[in-house]
Amino acid sequence: MATTGQLEGFDTDQRFGGSGLHIALQRASGTKPYLGDSQVVGAFTRGFLAGICERAAAVGEHSMDREDAMRADRGACHDAAAVFLDQNPAYESVGQWNSGGGMVDWMLRALDHVYDAPASEQDRERIVADVFAWAARFAYEAISAHQDDGDETGLQDDLENLADDLARFLLGVPGRFEKRLFE
Known part of the structure; x- marks a missing residue:
């Protein structure tokens, strides 16, 4: 002990x-969830995607307006960016990886065909929020792809893979997330 x-x-x-x-x-x-722990980051990405799916289901059931869901998704992307940029005191950062630009610099190198170097803190926040927005888009694409065939298992597998890919990307591990942008 x-x-x-x-x-x-x-x-x-x-x-x-x-x-x-x-x-x-x-x-x-x-005592706080540590953003260098792959299990913590994986749980966070699963929770983020669960929120996207809940709002998609609410829109489908007509219990939530599509515009309200889009606003909530956008807010969730910015809230997630705040967590991973060390702006949420409920989480323990990985120091310079989250607060000093290491993660964003890595993202820029991984996505160099999309972004130029950030000019300001606002650009850093936008880049991380964009990563979560792409994850939301990929989740909606998976939902749409499985909506017609009713394949719940396939949808669950796709969402699990997306959550894992996103978690690895946030931890700086090269993988499939950045490749998803051009599939």
């Missing part, structure tokens, strides 16, 4: 050189 200054055998009071391992260990062992 971890004690003050220790995490499962690691003395976090001691500096491990320039690696920042001690800082990462402290953040990962805190």
